Amino acid sequence: MAQDNLVITPVSGKSDMQAFIDLPWAIYANDPHWVPPLKAEVRELLTPGKNPFFGHAEAQYFLARRGDRVVGRISAHIDRLALEQPVEQGMGPGTGNFGLFEAEDATIGAALIATAEQWLRDKGMTRVLGPISLSIWEEPGLLVSGHDHPPTVMMGHNSPTYQAMIEGAGYVPAKQLKTYELDITKSFPPLIQRIIASGEKNPRIRIRKVEKAKFDREAAIILSILNDAWGNNWGFVPITDAEIAHTGKKLKPIVFEDLIMIAELDGEPVAFMMTLPDLNEALAPLNGSLFPFGWAKLIWWLRKPKVRTMRVPLMGVVQRLQSSRMASQLAFMMIETIRLEAISKYGSTRGEIGWVLDDNQGMNAIAEAINSTVNKLYQIYEKPL
The missing domain is CATH 3.40.630.30 (Gcn5-related N-acetyltransferase (GNAT))
Structure with a gap:
C-alpha cells in the first residue's frame, strides 16, 4: 500500500523484524516517561515458538516506510480462544485485533490501521477490537490519560496523538481500563x-x-x-x-x-x-x-x-x-x-x-x-x- 510516498509492507526477515522492534526508540526519543523494554523480551513476544500465545493465535506485522526511513508499525492478529468466547463478553466469533501501533503522523496511522483491517477482513473477521498487544493478558488498551508519568511493569505507554488517529479511523470506545x-x-x-x-x-x-x-x-x-x-x-x-x-x-x-x-x-x-x-x-x-x-x-x-x-x-x-x-x-x-x-x-x-x-x-x-x-x-x- 503506497500513499504520500508512504509504503507499507508485511514484516519479512530479520532486518524487518529488527526495524519493527527498534522503532519505538525513535518515536519516544523525546518522551521522558517512556520506559524502553528489553529488546530480547520484545523479540520473544513476537516470535511463534517462543511465545505460547501463538499456540492459539496468528499474527501479521507491518512496517510503514517513507524512503529508507521506518515511520510506523502495527500488528494484526487473531486469537482463536478469543473467538470461542461469548459475544456479550467482548470477544467472540469474528473478532480480530490490532496492536503494537506506532506512527509518526496521522497519515501513517490511518494507512497502517487500514492495512491491519484488510488483513483481518481477508481472514474472515467482521469486527476489530484494539489496540491489544498481543494478548488481553499482556498490554491491552490505548493510554488516553496519564501520559505525564511512567508506566509500571507490564503496562503500556503511547503517544497522546494516537487517540485522535484511532478515533479518526472510525473506532468507538468498547471498554475502559483504570489504574489506581x-x-x-x-x-x-x-x-x-x-x-x-x-x-x-x-x-x-x-x-x-x-x-x-x-x-x-x-x-x-x-x-x-x-x-x-x-x-x-x-x-x-x-x-x-x-x-x-x-x-x-x-x-x-x-x-x-x-x-x-x-x-x-x-x-x-x-x-x-x-x-x-x-x-x-x-x-x-x-x-x-x-x-x-x-x-x-x-x-x-x-x-x-x-x-x-x-x-x-x-x-x-x-x-x-x-x-x-x-x-x-x-x-x-x-x-x-x-x-x-x-x-x-x-x-x-x-x-x-x-x-x-x-x-x-x-x-x-x-x-x-x-x-x-x-x-x-x-x-x-x-x-x-
Whole structure:
C-alpha cells in the first residue's frame, strides 16, 4: 500500500523484524516517561515458538516506510480462544485485533490501521477490537490519560496523538481500563482497619504467603482462582497451561513470597493477590539492553529490590463469594498484609492497582475505599469491518 510516498509492507526477515522492534526508540526519543523494554523480551513476544500465545493465535506485522526511513508499525492478529468466547463478553466469533501501533503522523496511522483491517477482513473477521498487544493478558488498551508519568511493569505507554488517529479511523470506545495509585505509607481509613481486624479474629480465615519452593503448585492454585474469578469478565480469554508455565518462568525473578498472598476460607483457597515490584524503575536506565553491564545491574537489583512503586496486576475472589462482604474483607486483609511488607522490606511508598475494568463495581469500590485515585486510563476500541 503506497500513499504520500508512504509504503507499507508485511514484516519479512530479520532486518524487518529488527526495524519493527527498534522503532519505538525513535518515536519516544523525546518522551521522558517512556520506559524502553528489553529488546530480547520484545523479540520473544513476537516470535511463534517462543511465545505460547501463538499456540492459539496468528499474527501479521507491518512496517510503514517513507524512503529508507521506518515511520510506523502495527500488528494484526487473531486469537482463536478469543473467538470461542461469548459475544456479550467482548470477544467472540469474528473478532480480530490490532496492536503494537506506532506512527509518526496521522497519515501513517490511518494507512497502517487500514492495512491491519484488510488483513483481518481477508481472514474472515467482521469486527476489530484494539489496540491489544498481543494478548488481553499482556498490554491491552490505548493510554488516553496519564501520559505525564511512567508506566509500571507490564503496562503500556503511547503517544497522546494516537487517540485522535484511532478515533479518526472510525473506532468507538468498547471498554475502559483504570489504574489506581495510592500512598501506601498512610494507614487505611478507620472503617477499613476495623474490617481487617475483624477478619484477623475470624478462625475460618487464613491469609498466607505463597511458597516459592512450591512454585508450580502455588501457580496452579492462583490460576484456578483466576479462571473462576475472571471467567465472566469482559474480555476474558482462558490462559493455557503453556502460557502459565511461560509467564511463571518470566516472572519468577520478580516474584517475592511476601508480596503474593492466598486467602483461605475453612482451609480452601478462595482469593489471591499478586504484587510485583516495579521492574520498570530498574529497566529505564538500561535502554533496552542487558549488555554490556545491564545484566549485572539488574541481577543486583533483583537480589533485594528497593523500589518506590509496587503494582498489583492481578487479584481475584472466587465467584461464589464475589457479592458477599467476605470478598471485600479478604481483599482488604491481603492488601494490608502486602502494604506493610512493601514498606518494611522494600522501602516502597506508592502502590498501583490495575488494570481494573470500568464496570467492575467490586474492585473499583475496594480501590476507592482505601483512598486510592485513578492515575491512568486505557481505552479499548471497536469497529465493525
